[in-house]
Amino acid sequence: MTDRVSPLLTELRRGTLTLAVLSQLKVPQYGYSLVQALEQSSVSIDQSTLYPLLRRLEKQQLVTSTWDTTESRPRKYYVLTALGEEILEQLYQEWKQMSENLQNLLEGGEEV
16 A cells, blocks of 8 residues: 555645745755754655755746855755745645645535
């Protein structure tokens, strides 16, 4: 049964990871700090998933990055752009509505 569920769970998580990552970039974060912040909220993400996602979000101009070389180990920090903040709010509102509709559907209630 797990062989059948695993790919479906991956597919289900894919869209929510974008929302989760954007939600944590209201303040500058570097990759590892972002992974930790997400894990504290029980959202796990592999670095092999995170960095391509961050690059894609940067191409879409939703996040911007800067290098901090003041420490002994240089770190690339990511933060939301103004457009990213707008998109995050839109995605969040859509997610809330979809979540409510899906919950009603799964519980057999009326559609909102």
